[in-house]
Amino acid sequence: MRRFHYEELKNLRLPMTTVQLISKINEYKGKQDLYKKQSPQILNTLREVAVIQSTKASNSIEGIIITDKRLKAIMQNHNTEPLDRSEGEIAGYRDVLNTIHSSYDVIPINSNVLLQLHRDLYKFVSAEGGRWKQNDNYIKEKLPTGETYVRFVPTPAFQTPEAMNNLIEEYRERVNQQDVEPLILIAVFILDFLCIHPFDDGNGRMARLLTLLLLYKFGYEVGRYISLEKVIEESKETYYETLKRSSIGWHEGQNDIFSWTNYLLGTIVAAYKQLEERVGVVESRAGDKSARVEEFIDKKIGYFTKEDIRNACPDVSESTINRVLNKLKEEQKIASTGKGRNAKWKKLEG
Secondary structure, rough: OOOHHHHHHHHHHHHHHHHHHHHHHHHHHHHHHHHHHHOOHHHHHHHHHHHHHHHHHHHHHHHOOOOOOHHHHHHOOOOOOOOHHHHHHHHHHHHHHHHHHHHHOOOOHHHHHHHHHHHHHHHOOOOOOOOOOOOOOOEEEEEEOOOOEEEEOOOOOOHHHHHHHHHHHHHHHHHOOOOOOHHHHHHHHHHHHHOOOOOOOOOHHHHHHHHHHHHHHOOHHHHHOHHHHHHHHOOOHHHHHHHHHHHHHOOOOOOOOOOHHHHHHHHHHHHHHHHHHHHHHHHHHOHHHHHHHHHHHHHHOEEHHHHHHHOOOOOOOOHOOOOOOHHHHHHEEEEOOOOOOOEEEEEEOO
């Protein structure tokens, strides 16, 4: 069985790319308190949007799809009864996400807590959550021909409880010793968690929830305001490819962690950039919501949608967005390539 020796991470030689990503993240981290002082209202709005986006995106990665109307009903009213398994899994993710957002500082990292979080993830569906996998599982990949093959064989079911205990003990020891760069420790822990694949179902969603929890514990709060899950969904192919590369040789302890590590760190940087852009736009044009929408459109390259505008300016009403779009259309500065909710817009050359 694969054993974990996280003390070796103390002497890990980091590639320059990794060092630069860590430095950039810590630079952004230093600005968090400033954002809280200068833009508390916009951060509250961003937080509300991020919870919805995270729930939708993390489940979408696993093929769990829901209409925006039902998603809104489930997210805004906890008494809304899920109509099927997909809605039940959405509701479960919502509740675990809210637990992490509100109580991360008092959630210990141990096997019982991970099992409890998994139990809550499945509390609205018939599948049994809150226990380690009962059967061996396999990570499969589909070829262009349509055929599937086993890409990776995770830890066998009978070894999973011991493997998880060992993994958690190694992580906790390094946290106590404070002798490993936190972002490296988080990335390696999540990679090892996914390679163990400790549950019959829900491993990807649990990994993304744990990523958020661990980042919070080390003071990285970007996931509270920008959906890390949505950033991952938008780069889903790279997400799976880096996991694939970093799992080669895992059982022998000879895998290269940096493909996955740099991807995860890049995801965090991308989220912080979005946060800075959105808070920055608000600060620069705080009193004029129409001007902020125009500023977003002016800086946008390629097609954009109303949802893009809502994400960038979450405190701006639908009527204001429509008014700006109609105004710019009449001025022949933008044009629509479709109709209805899914319409795309583009800037016209002037």
